[in-house]
Amino acid sequence: MSRAKAPATFSAEDEDYRRAFQLTTLLAILALVLLLGIGTKSWLSGHTEHAIVLWSFATLIAINATIFALLRNLQLHMLGLLAIVVTLFIYLFASGGESNTGPLWFYAFPPLLFYLTSLRLGVIILTFCLVMALVIFQWPELPFVTTEYNTDFKIRFLATVTFESVFCFILEFSRLRVRSRLLELAHSHEQAARTDELTGLPNRRAMHQRLMEEYSRYQRTGHHFSVVLIDLDWFKRINDEYGHDAGDAALKQFAELMREIVRQTDLAARWGGEEFLLLLPDTSLIQALTLAERLRHKVAEAEFHFRDQILPVSISAGVSSITQSDSMNHLLKQVDVQLYTAKENGRNQISPRVKSKPTTTAPDSPPDS
Numbered sequence: 001m002s003r004a005k006a007p008a009t010f011s012a013e014d015e016d017y018r019r020a021f022q023l024t025t026l027l028a029i030l031a032l033v034l035l036l037g038i039g040t041k042s043w044l045s046g047h048t049e050h051a052i053v054l055w056s057f058a059t060l061i062a063i064n065a066t067i068f069a070l071l072r073n074l075q076l077h078m079l080g081l082l083a084i085v086v087t088l089f090i091y092l093f094a095s096g097g098e099s100n101t102g103p104l105w106f107y108a109f110p111p112l113l114f115y116l117t118s119l120r121l122g123v124i125i126l127t128f129c130l131v132m133a134l135v136i137f138q139w140p141e142l143p144f145v146t147t148e149y150n151t152d153f154k155i156r157f158l159a160t161v162t163f164e165s166v167f168c169f170i171l172e173f174s175r176l177r178v179r180s181r182l183l184e185l186a187h188s189h190e191q192a193a194r195t196d197e198l199t200g201l202p203n204r205r206a207m208h209q210r211l212m213e214e215y216s217r218y219q220r221t222g223h224h225f226s227v228v229l230i231d232l233d234w235f236k237r238i239n240d241e242y243g244h245d246a247g248d249a250a251l252k253q254f255a256e257l258m259r260e261i262v263r264q265t266d267l268a269a270r271w272g273g274e275e276f277l278l279l280l281p282d283t284s285l286i287q288a289l290t291l292a293e294r295l296r297h298k299v300a301e302a303e304f305h306f307r308d309q310i311l312p313v314s315i316s317a318g319v320s321s322i323t324q325s326d327s328m329n330h331l332l333k334q335v336d337v338q339l340y341t342a343k344e345n346g347r348n349q350i351s352p353r354v355k356s357k358p359t360t361t362a363p364d365s366p367p368d369s
């Protein structure tokens with residue numbers, strides 16, 4: 001049997017973090033380069049004061065990045081960067097920057113802001129910036145305001161920035177909605193790919209993945225586990241005698257019985273056809289044999305109804321523990337051999353045999369209906 005490769009698990013959170021990290025880093029580098037470049041240009045043009053302010057902002061961004069490198073706290077880095085950028089914009093509104101064009105840099109802000117933060121925080125920060133712009137435009141005599149804009153510019157700037165912000169909000173809102181629908185869809189597809197349609201139990205793929213995880217845990221920590229391979233006896237006969245629907249009903253009812261008997265930490269899966277596999281973490285061979293025997297007994301006692309008929313259902317099972325195997329493949333081969341032995345010895349029994357005798361022994365030929 002080939003080793004199952006664990007399917008890559010899709011983590012939207014990891015992806016979001018990676019993207020936010022890349023964008024914040026890019027933003028910080030871009031801001032740093034622009035501030036240093038424009039600062040130098042201002043210095044060379046004789047605007048010493050403006051150059052010093054821009055370099056100070058560049059220094060703040062560099063300090064913020066250094067803190068991030070030390071603390072590795074992306075949230076803090078992002079908030080620090082936003083606080084610096086918002087203060088820079090207020091400075092640009094108030095000073096006009098070079099030739100009163102400073103406010104124009106603000107157009108780059110809304111799309112980045114919504115992408116980096118939540119919609120709610122984005123709206124709060126944008127509203128704050130626009131109110132600050134309005135105050136500065138309206139009251140140029142305020143002590144920290146050193147420039148004045150003409151009325152046309154003020155009206156057009158506020159109108160276009162408001163339009164851009166609303167548009168970015170709608171786009172980001174739609175993006176988030178589509179994203180969450182896609183995530184839901186991906187989740188339900190992943191569930192379906194790991195679930196057996198008839199019984200609702202995890203399927204062979206899901207079980208393979210859990211087995212490999214459990215095996216790694218065993219190798220790392222020594223936590224042992226056992227497996228039980230179960231097969232419904234003379235199942236072909238049930239199908240032939242009572243019909244395929246009756247066979248399906250028996251499989252479903254058996255799956256229910258298994259669900260009742262296993263612990264939350266155990267995993268019961270449909271291994272294929274009329275075969276089921278139980279994975280029992282932290283369970284010794286003796287404990288697994290006891291559980292398998294309890295299940296066999298429960299099946300033997302239960303009445304499997306289909307319409308007005310009672311189906312003759314019994315199970316055989318092989319049990320094995322990882323402590324007696326040297327690999328996962330070996331364990332699965334061993335449990336298969338044990339199941340074969342149980343069938344060979346007359347069915348309706350567990351192998352290896354426990355001391356107490358099984359309650360009833362199935363005949364070595366298909367039961368008469």
Ligand SMILES: Nc1nc2c(ncn2[C@@H]2O[C@H](COP(=O)(O)OP(=O)(O)OP(=O)(O)O)[C@@H](O)[C@H]2O)c(=O)[nH]1
Nearest residue numbers: 231232233234235236237239244245247248273274
């Ligand atoms: N109804 C139904 N039958 C299935 C399903 N999957 C497999 N089977 C049937 O299960 C039967 C298995 O038959 P065999 O492998 O010959 O084994 P058996 O009759 O159970 O005999 P032993 O295992 O030797 O006791 C086949 O007839 C398959 O068609 C299913 O999903 N529904």
